[in-house]
Amino acid sequence: MTIGRPKQFNPDVALQKATYLFWQKGYEATSTTDLMKAMGLSKSSLYQTFGSKKQLFEQCVAYYGADNVTLLKKMQQEHSSPLQFLIGLFRFAIDPERNPETHLGCMMVNSACELAEVDDFKPKIRYQMDKTHSLIQESVEEAQKIGEITGQLSAKEIADYIFANLCGLRVIGRMNNNQKTLNNIIDMTFSTII
């Protein structure tokens, strides 16, 4: 039973729009007015549903993180092997044709660079990054089991290296979208571990 006037908006859609805005502009550059406009909400609806700008950002970090995990799990299923998934993940990250937001980089990498000194945000950003790291590590373990990736190093060590390189690629991709350069970095990254 709904009491009072029903909400005139879909909170999920509003959250998605806020997430995209924070991803585009960063936390600090995004004003409450920008958010109200993008989400199509009055200030009171925004605050009533999502709390402060800080609280809304934390919900956006979680939204982006969950969306990312869904995408990675879908990609895991689409690829023929765990190694092909890992390489595919890197190729997808730099390919503007398949991934139109590639020029925005990764919202978690951007947030880590903008907000690592903000104690309230740091663990929340790290939590989402750790989820991606875990998915990578699982795939490394599977790839090691079937001999696709070297067993000379632990899955954690290899995942640390792959994840750091993915972060680096997202930074470079924001400054330089030369596909030959970016694909060469990917080739070199994987040549160490195959």
Place this chain on the structure above:
Amino acid sequence: MTIGRPKQFNPDVALQKATYLFWQKGYEATSTTDLMKAMGLSKSSLYQTFGSKKQLFEQCVAYYGADNVTLLKKMQQEHSSPLQFLIGLFRFAIDPERNPETHLGCMMVNSACELAEVDDFKPKIRYQMDKTHSLIQESVEEAQKIGEITGQLSAKEIADYIFANLCGLRVIGRMNNNQKTLNNIIDMTFSTII
């Protein structure tokens, strides 16, 4: 000959303080009031000497870039070989004992992540990043000449890979300062090219 009242402050010191503040907080989170306080300047002195916040930031990007080149050239001379310099550069980037600002990451990586969508800033950030890339590429070439680094790939390709990994390491280092993890990433990065 000095006409009028001499300046009561050293512009280089003021610029250094502004650079450190932008590095710590990012561009957007740094207010004019923060800058006035850190630089010990009135609003009119700040604007008269450095122009707008935007113009001051551009001068800070150039200041940080020049400082970085000086540091890298010093490190090149201190190391026994070009490969040892490159490895030393990575080790220095993550070592909080020798480099107390390691937790702040690299101001250019942070700025790339925060400001790549800002057309006025992007080329200025990229220009400074390209200078570091050039210094890395020169050392790769020298290392190839003396057989320290593989000649199977071009110096540019290897420099692209090294530079991307250095950027990744700076991102990871902001979230996780586990020295074992970070040093392992460095070891794996270099194992491909030696």
